[in-house]
Amino acid sequence: MRITTRSRIKSPWLFHLNTGSCAGCDIEIVAALTPRYDVERLGCILVGSPRHADVLLVTGPVTRQMLPRAIRVYEQVPEPKVVVAIGACAISGSPFTGSQMIEGPMDKIVPVDVYVAGCPPRPEAIVRGVVTAVKRKYGEE
Amino acid sequence: MNTILILLITFPVVFFLSLLFEGVDRKVHARMQKRIGPPIIQPFYDFIKLFNKERIVPVTASSRIFTAVPMIAAAASIVGASIPIASLVLETGIGGDLILILYLLAMSSVMVMIGGSSSGNPYGAVGFSRKMTMLIAYEVPMFISILSVSLNCVSLAYYNIVSAQIGMKSLLAFTRPSMAVAAATFLLCIPAAADAVPFDISEAKTEIIHGSLVEYGGPYLALVKLAKAASNFAMTFLAVSLFFYFPALLEGYASVGLGALCLCLVTALIILLLTITVPRTVFARLKIGQAFKFYWLIPLALSIISVVLSTLGL
Amino acid sequence: MVDEFNEAKEIKVDYTRLRIPFGPVHPALKEPISLKVTVRKEEILDVDIRLGHVHRGIEALAENRNLVQTLYLVERICGICSHSHTTCFTQALEEIGGIKPSERALYLRTLIFELERMHSHLFVLGIMAYEIGFDTLFMFTWHVRESVLDLFEEITGNRVHHSMNTIGGVRWDLTPNLVEKVNDSLKKIEKSVNYIQEVFQDKTVEKRLCRVGVLSHNEAQELCVVGPTARGSEVNMDVRRDYPYAAYGELKDSFSVVLRDSADAYARTEVRILELFDSINLIRTILDELPNGPISKEESVLKLMRKIPEGEAISMVEAPRGELLYFVKTNGNEGLWRLKVRTPTIPNVFGLKPMLIGCEIADIPVTVASIDPCMACANRVTVVDQGKGKKKVINWENLRRRGKK
Numbered sequence: 001m002r003i004t005t006r007s008r009i010k011s012p013w014l015f016h017l018n019t020g021s022c023a024g025c026d027i028e029i030v031a032a033l034t035p036r037y038d039v040e041r042l043g044c045i046l047v048g049s050p051r052h053a054d055v056l057l058v059t060g061p062v063t064r065q066m067l068p069r070a071i072r073v074y075e076q077v078p079e080p081k082v083v084v085a086i087g088a089c090a091i092s093g094s095p096f097t098g099s100q101m102i103e104g105p106m107d108k109i110v111p112v113d114v115y116v117a118g119c120p121p122r123p124e125a126i127v128r129g130v131v132t133a134v135k136r137k138y139g140e141e
Numbered sequence: 142m143n144t145i146l147i148l149l150i151t152f153p154v155v156f157f158l159s160l161l162f163e164g165v166d167r168k169v170h171a172r173m174q175k176r177i178g179p180p181i182i183q184p185f186y187d188f189i190k191l192f193n194k195e196r197i198v199p200v201t202a203s204s205r206i207f208t209a210v211p212m213i214a215a216a217a218s219i220v221g222a223s224i225p226i227a228s229l230v231l232e233t234g235i236g237g238d239l240i241l242i243l244y245l246l247a248m249s250s251v252m253v254m255i256g257g258s259s260s261g262n263p264y265g266a267v268g269f270s271r272k273m274t275m276l277i278a279y280e281v282p283m284f285i286s287i288l289s290v291s292l293n294c295v296s297l298a299y300y301n302i303v304s305a306q307i308g309m310k311s312l313l314a315f316t317r318p319s320m321a322v323a324a325a326t327f328l329l330c331i332p333a334a335a336d337a338v339p340f341d342i343s344e345a346k347t348e349i350i351h352g353s354l355v356e357y358g359g360p361y362l363a364l365v366k367l368a369k370a371a372s373n374f375a376m377t378f379l380a381v382s383l384f385f386y387f388p389a390l391l392e393g394y395a396s397v398g399l400g401a402l403c404l405c406l407v408t409a410l411i412i413l414l415l416t417i418t419v420p421r422t423v424f425a426r427l428k429i430g431q432a433f434k435f436y437w438l439i440p441l442a443l444s445i446i447s448v449v450l451s452t453l454g455l
Numbered sequence: 456m457v458d459e460f461n462e463a464k465e466i467k468v469d470y471t472r473l474r475i476p477f478g479p480v481h482p483a484l485k486e487p488i489s490l491k492v493t494v495r496k497e498e499i500l501d502v503d504i505r506l507g508h509v510h511r512g513i514e515a516l517a518e519n520r521n522l523v524q525t526l527y528l529v530e531r532i533c534g535i536c537s538h539s540h541t542t543c544f545t546q547a548l549e550e551i552g553g554i555k556p557s558e559r560a561l562y563l564r565t566l567i568f569e570l571e572r573m574h575s576h577l578f579v580l581g582i583m584a585y586e587i588g589f590d591t592l593f594m595f596t597w598h599v600r601e602s603v604l605d606l607f608e609e610i611t612g613n614r615v616h617h618s619m620n621t622i623g624g625v626r627w628d629l630t631p632n633l634v635e636k637v638n639d640s641l642k643k644i645e646k647s648v649n650y651i652q653e654v655f656q657d658k659t660v661e662k663r664l665c666r667v668g669v670l671s672h673n674e675a676q677e678l679c680v681v682g683p684t685a686r687g688s689e690v691n692m693d694v695r696r697d698y699p700y701a702a703y704g705e706l707k708d709s710f711s712v713v714l715r716d717s718a719d720a721y722a723r724t725e726v727r728i729l730e731l732f733d734s735i736n737l738i739r740t741i742l743d744e745l746p747n748g749p750i751s752k753e754e755s756v757l758k759l760m761r762k763i764p765e766g767e768a769i770s771m772v773e774a775p776r777g778e779l780l781y782f783v784k785t786n787g788n789e790g791l792w793r794l795k796v797r798t799p800t801i802p803n804v805f806g807l808k809p810m811l812i813g814c815e816i817a818d819i820p821v822t823v824a825s826i827d828p829c830m831a832c833a834n835r836v837t838v839v840d841q842g843k844g845k846k847k848v849i850n851w852e853n854l855r856r857r858g859k860k
Contacts, residue, residue, distance in 0.1 A: 007189035018486055020509040022831045024534025024615045026485045027578065034597040041177040043186060048346040048482035051197065051358035054190070065508045066479065066487060073480055078195035078358045095528055098519065099512035120534065120615050174594045263475045267816060270496065338588050339659060347483040347586045347820050425659040426588025428817045429497060 008054070008080070008138040011043040012130060015053035015077065019070050019106070021060025024120040025087035029057055032123040039127055050076040055130055061089040061102045062109060074110045082133045085112045086126060088119045113137055147230055151223040156367070158406065159222065159374035160184040165410060166418050173422045184370065191363035199356050201261030210256030211357070211364035214249040218371035221245030225299060225378055229405070232397055234300030239287060242299065246334070246375055247280060249368045254343075256365070257353020268352025271429050272343035278433045279333035279340075282440035286326040289319060289447040290383060303382055306389040307397070314384040319450030324384040326444045331380065331416040333436065335373045339424040340432050373417065377409045385412070471495050475816070479508045483586055483820035486830035488804070490819070497815040502808050509831050517794040522548060522760045525791060527618070532796065533832045534615050535578060538571045539774035540796075541620040546700060547770040547783040548622055552763035558702075559748040560624035565702040566741050567611070567619050568772075569734045573644070574603040575775035576727045576734075579827045580651065583724060586820035587663040592654055599647040602640050609633060622759045624751030634742050641735055648731050655724060664721040668810040668822035671718060678809075679802045682777020683730065684826050687723035689716040694773035701772075702741070709740040720825035727827075760789055774799055776827050798832035 016029055032039045033046060047053050050073050062070055074083070085091055085106045093105040106112055113136065116129035164181040171178025198204045221242050228234045250272070258269035290313070291297045294305045306313050314324035333340040344352045357365055381387075387408055388401035427435070473494050479487030487508035493501040513532060517525045529544050530537045542564055549556065556564075581596035604614040611617040611627050619625050629637075654660070670680070675688040685692055693712040695703045713729040715722035752759060765787030771780050777799025784792040803826045810822050 003189060004193050007186040008193070011183065011186040011190045016485075017480060020487070020511060020831075022509075022531050022534045022537075023486055023829065024531070024537075027534060028615065030485065031597060031601070033594075034601065035175045035594055036598065036601050038171075038176045038178075040171060040179055043179050043183055046482070048350045049355045049358075050480075051356055052351075052354075052362060054194075060509075061511065063508060063510055065510065069480055069487075069508075076197075078197050080194070095531055096511045096513070096516065099516050101510050101512040119531075122614070174591050175598065176594065263473055266473060267475070267494075267497075338590075341588070342817070345588065345817070347588065348817050350482060422591050424589070425584070425592075425657070425663055426817075427659065427662065428815060430815075431662055 005138055009134050012055045012082070012134045013047050013053050014039075014044050014055045014057055014130065015047055015050050015073075016057045017050075017059070017070060017073055019058060019060040019066040019090075020063035021087065021089055025059040025089070028120045028123050029059070029086065029126060032126050037123040037127060039123075039130075042127070042131065044130065051078065053077050054080070055082045055084060055133065057084050057086055057126075057130075058090050058106050058112075059086050061093040061096050062104060062106060064101050064103055067103045067109070070106075070109065080137065082114070082137045083110055083112045084114045084116060084129050084133050086116045086121060086129065088117065091115045091117060144231060148223075148227055151227045151230075152219055155219050155222045155226065155371060155374070159367070159370040160188065162374050162377070162410065162413055163370045166413060166421075169414055169418050170422055173418075184366075188363050188367065191358075191366075192360050194359035196359050196361070199261060202356060203259045203261075206259040207256060207356075208361065210252050210259070211361040211368070214252035214256070214368035215364040215371070217245045217252065218249040218368040218375065221249070222371045222375035222378065225375070225382055226402065228300045229303065229382065229397070229402055230399065232300065234298045237297045239291065239297050239299045239302070242375070242379065243284065243287065246372050247276070249372050250276060250334070253353050253365055253368065256357070257355070260353075260356035262356050264349045264351075264355045265353055267349045268343050268355070271349075272353065274429055274433055275333055275340065275343055278436035279330045279440070282326050282436060282444040283330040283334070285441070285444035286323040286330075286447055287383075289323045289444065289451045292448065292451045293317070293320060299382075303386055303389075306386045310389060312385050312387070312389065317450070318455050319447045320384070322443050322447040322450065324380075326440045326447060327380055327384065328412070328416055329440045329443075330436075331376050331412075332420050333432070334376055335417050336369065337417045337421045339420060339427045341426060342429050342432055345426060373413065374409070377413045377416070378405065380412055380416075381405055381409045472500065477819060484823070484830075485582075486828070488823075488828065488830050490807070490823075492811070492816070492819065494816060497817070499811050499814050499816065499819070502811045504804060504807055506804065506830070506833055509833075514794050514796065517791055519790075521789040522622070522763065522785070522791070523756060525794065526620070526622075529794075529796075530616055530618060533798075533829050535575050535829060536571065536774045536776065536779075536832065537616050538567050538619060539772050539779050541618070542568065542701065543770050543772045543779055543781045544783065545620045545622055546772070547768040547781050548763060548785070550768040550770065551766040551783070551785055552622075552759070554623045554752070554759060554762075556624045556752075557748045557750065558746040560750050561702040562741055562745050563625045563627075563629065563750060564620065565706070566629075566738060567607075567617060567625075568701065569737050569741070570603060570606060572775045573731055573734045574600055574607075575827075576731050577603065579824065580655075580724065580727060583664075583720075583821065583824045584660075586824045587660065589660065592651075592660075595647075595654075596651060599644060599651070602644055606637055606640055609636060621751060621756055622763075623754075623756070624749070626751065628750050629745070634745070637738070637742060641738060645732075645735050648728070648735070652728050655728065661721065663817075663821060664719070664724060664825075665717075666719050667814060667818045668720045668825055669718050670806055670810050672716075674809050675718070675806070678806050680777075680806045680826075681799045681802060682774070682827075683723050683726045684777065684803050684806065686713060687715050687726050688718040689714050692778070694771050694778050698771055700770070705744075706737060706740060709737050710734075720821055723825045723827075763787070763789075776800060776829060776832075777803065796832075798829070800826075800829045800833035804828055804833055 114133035168178045254272040257265040477490040489505040491503040577600040581593045584592035710733045767784040780797040782795040
């Protein structure tokens with residue numbers, strides 16, 4: 001494996017974007033940092049600014065007010081980037097389908113690489129989703 | 142010829158060692174929190190990954206300053222860290238190179254600060270003002286303690302202070318009371334210079350989104366992080382070789398050269414763990430007013446006592 | 456929309472004042488809220504609070520679904536206090552339909568309620584530690600919280616969104632084996648909470664939390680804040696004691712209402728830590744006095760749903776953040792005419808403005824975390840004027856005036 005590819009797989013930096021979720025998925029993402037699941041042993045850090053990030057973790061159905069902000073944050077993440085949609089809301093918008101306030105699930109707005117299903121998914125599933133996304137996207141380049 | 146070769150090798154060695162020190166710091170920090178933590182070579186992966194990302198310069202930034210700052214900061218830090226190492230291996234020095242080392246380390250902090258304010262982000266402006274306050278807070282006691290050391294050894298050359306310890310066959314911090322006080326002051330100033338909790342106020346992640354670093358990404362961020370790592374390494378190495386030069390306790394041949402360098406590095410690692418990792422784990426972050434008051438109360442008083450005791454000959 | 460983009464980059468010409476946008480996307484905030492803060496050097500002069508980023512139109516969706524589907528929709532208003540929402544909703548339905556759940560069901564509801572209070576308080580204590588830069592305490596508190604989530608998984612099958620409630624009772628029962636496990640876990644949790652209390656009295660933590668975000672007693676009463684935010688300013692209110700629901704009427708002697716008078720962020724943290732001890736006591740009492748009997752009605756939930764006539768009811772519970780109020784109006788045909796939710800974060804968030812003025816920038820995340828905001832709960836009150844297409848956010852004054860008519 002080339003040294004660049006190996007470094008990209010070994011050090012994915014995460015940025016967490018909440019586009020209007022109920023906070024169930026968000027607390028499971030933060031729980032992935034705690035000692036029981038410890039995502040830092042894989043090299044992941046939760047960074048504060050989208051310009052530092054590689055992996056964008058998106059939760060929530062995209063509400064109308066968060067739509068311009070979600071697009072803006074996506075554009076601020078430098079290439080090569082990975083988008084992981086976490087939870088049922090980000091995958092399909094349910095259980096809020098039919099609402100006027102939802103601009104559609106995330107893959108109508110930005111290209112999504114990996115979907116992690118669950119309401120909310122367990123921290124282990126989130127970690128697996130991040131690792132799969134990173135291996136698939138960077139391994140093939 | 143030999144000299145030039147050693148000088149050229151020093152720069153990659155400093156690069157390698159400073160990232161290694163950062164890796165050990167992160168690993169020990171994680172273990173103290175009951176976690177496993179990243180592997181020790183993690184900062185190398187981070188550096189290579191960041192170097193290969195897209196270069197984005199924000200529209201609101203003054204692009205020439207914004208792109209030049211990380212390079213100057215990294216260069217200043219690495220040169221500032223290589224001077225002590227090259228001095229020890231080559232066993233020479235020039236008069237006044239202690240001031241040069243401190244100037245280079247301060248310059249890398251100032252450069253990062255300027256880069257933050259040139260980005261056009263309001264968080265960068267807040268980071269700029271906070272870092273300036275912190276610089277005034279910790280640089281003054283640090284310079285005064287170095288002044289007291291040079292008053293004592295009657296020289297401003299780095300190698301002369303080291304060889305004074307070899308001549309006296311004891312560590313400088315344990316020779317006189319004034320030197321012990323100066324050592325304490327210098328060690329107290331290291332957390333602020335290294336931006337470690339409780340003094341990482343200018344780069345608080347949860348308050349001002351990394352302050353000066355908020356708009357830096359990709360290769361620029363890699364260089365800024367390298368500048369910080371090299372600066373931490375330089376500070377701990379300086380603290381060890383000026384105040385706690387252990388090879389001085391060994392006989393003749395082993396007190397200078399490569400063997401002494403390795404012993405110094407091990408001691409520098411221990412000082413790093415004590416002054417950067419442990420406060421990072423057990424304290425909360427202070428506010429800017431509280432940190433400023435702390436630094437102008439205790440370390441400043443200690444450093445002035447040290448100068449007074451030095452002039453009195455104690 | 457372009458103006459919104461440029462607004463955040465605008466710096467006012469008065470060079471001593473700087474306008475900083477805090478949120479909606481910020482590492483200190485797990486949920487979006489927009490605070491536009493005007494500062495001079497580090498001192499805050501003015502705060503402009505804007506909600507609405509999490510508005511998903513739940514009340515409008517509820518009018519098109521039947522009652523059982525609404526039960527599962529209402530659970531997802533908030534991930535942290537989901538059991539409080541379902542309890543409130545089923546209580547309102549049971550009042551309209553005249554259905555009385557069995558004693559054992561009420562005790563089990565209370566058990567999960569108190570476990571949820573514990574997990575929510577540990578959550579916010581960890582977030583407060585994270586905001587002041589004390590990562591180690593954040594890791595420790597959330598490690599303790601994992602034990603509580605393990606209990607949830609053993610009893611109900613999921614860590615978050617338990618779906619314990621159903622119309623007329625609860626869905627899962629406790630075996631004697633589980634009762635023993637809960638008791639063992641509680642012993643370990645109590646020891647850890649004692650340690651957390653000690654660490655929160657550390658010098659550096661006190662320096663960050665004391666005299667920060669002060670909300671005086673009068674202001675607290677005027678703004679109608681609720682929950683631990685109010686009890687930290689010595690406002691004596693607790694729904695569990697004033698309007699008992701579920702099994703709290705019989706358990707009156709096992710818990711107390713904790714009040715503090717220093718009214719700063721430290722007082723609110725103390726209130727939450729002491730409430731943790733109270734919850735542990737309550738759970739032990741519930742496990743000792745758990746009555747026997749069935750946990751739900753014999754008829755299926757769909758039959759019960761069809762029996763609910765047209766009517767309206769109000770129900771109140773004490774969620775971990777304060778008083779939660781539901782107004783439910785059924786239409787006798789398995790559906791709803793109207794569902795109105797008033798969550799505790801709505802009045803608490805408007806308490807942010809008097810708290811923040813005069814503080815420093817460094818105090819913003821600490822203050823926001825100390826009122827324990829749950830933005831997902833709070834985004835209920837946007838009114839869209841269909842004719843003119845304008846949006847209007849109703850503030851608390853207008854809400855109270857409308858409620859009095």
